[in-house]
Amino acid sequence: MRLKSKLFIGAGLAGLALWFASAPRGLTPGNWLPVEPDLARGEQVFNIGGCASCHMAKDAEGNERLVLAGGQAFATEFGTFYAPNISPSAEGIGGWSAFDLGNALLRGVSPDGAHYYPAFPYASYTRMAPQDVAYLKGYLDTLPPVATANRPHDLPFPFNIRRSLGFWKLLFLKNGPVVASDESRGQYLVEAMGHCAECHTPRNLLGGLDSARWLAGAPNPEGKGRVPNLTPGGDLANWSVDDIAYYLESGFTPEFDTAGSTMVEVVENLSQATPEDRLAIARYLKGLPALPNAPKP
C-alpha cells in the first residue's frame, strides 16, 4: 500500500473515532423512574436551582420572575449566549417529557440529540437526582406559557461547532461528589442543584472548573472584581454557620453590608428555600477544605 493511501485511511479512522467520541450521550429511557407529581417539591428545586435568574426577563420582579421566555444575554470569552424559552409552550419546553428535561439537565443533551453549551450549568446539574428533575418538570408545567422564539447564540468559530462539546464533556462532565463532606444534603444543594461552583470556582482555559480550587473564588465573569472565596480559608473565614444561613435568607453579611451583583438574585431564590436547606448549605461550606484567596492579578 502506498504511504499516501495509508495516511488517508489513518486520517479517516481517526476522524471516525473523534466523531464517535464527540457523540451526544443521553440517558437510557430504562433508568428513568417516573414519580408522583409534587408541586411544592418542584418549586423548591426551581428556587434552589435558580432557573428564573437566567430564564426570566432581566431584572424581572414579583410574578414576572415566573415568566420564563428567555432572551437574557450572557457575554463570555467564548461568545454571547442567549437564554432559551423554558416556559410550557411550543416555543419553550411544553412538548418535553420529564425524561427530556432529565437529558438536558443531567447530560446536556437536547430532545433532538444535540449538545447544549455549558453556559447552561449542566456540569453541576448532572449530579442531580432524577426524581428532583421530574418534580421540577411538574412545577415548570404550571408556569405561564409564552410564545417567544429562541434567539440563536452568537459564537465565533470554532465555538459554534456544537459537536466539539462532546470532547468538553469527556473532560469536564463528571457526576461524582467533588470533595469529601459529612453534610450530604448541603453537598447536594451546593455541588448539584445550586450550582454555586459555576461562579465561585475558577475555570481553566477550556472553561472547565478547577476542582483543586473548589469554591475558592474566581474572577467575575461579568467584569470588575472577583467572586468571593466560600472556603473557610477565605472571605467567610469568620462567618458562623448561622451567619451564612442568615445571609442566604436576608442578603445581609455579619457586618450588615448587603449582597451585591448577581448574588442578589441567588438570595432572592434561596430566601424561599427551607431554613434546614440554608443551614445544610452553610454546614457544607464550613466543612470545605480551606483555601486562601488567589493572589490579585
Next chain:
Amino acid sequence: MNFRKTTLTTFTVFAVAASAFAASHSPITERQEAMKAVGGQMRTLGGMAQGKIEYDDLIAISALETMRDAAATAQQRFPEGSDMGAETRAMAAIWATDSDFDARMTQLIANLDAAIAAEPADVASFAPLFGAVAGSCKGCHEKYRAPEE
C-alpha cells in the same frame, strides 16, 4: 533657595493641605462615614432581630434614632457629580433623570421614623419594623451601588 522656588514650595504645601482638607470634607467621605454609622447600628438591631442579642427597647430605639440622623445626613451628601473624585461605589444612575434615589432615601427615613414612633416593646413587634428598614437599605444598594472592585 531662590524666591521662585520658595513660592513654588509654599504653593505646593498649600495645595497639598487644601486637597487633604477637601478630601476629608468631601461629600464622598462624609456619606461613607454616615453609612458606617448606619452599619454599626444595623449590627446591633440585626442581632436583636435574629435573637442573637437580647432585645432591649431602649437600646433599639436609640440605635434607630442614630440611624435616622445618619440617614438624613447621608441624603444631603449626594450632590450631582459626586460619583467620582475619590474612591466610591456610588453609581451615576443616582443622578439620572429617571432616578428614584432621593425617593428611596426619603422612604428609608420614613421607615426609621415609623419604627421609632411605634416604640416596639418586644422583639415580635420590632422585627417587622426592622425588616422594612433593612429592605430599604438593600433595595437602594442593589440599584445604586457598584460591585466591589
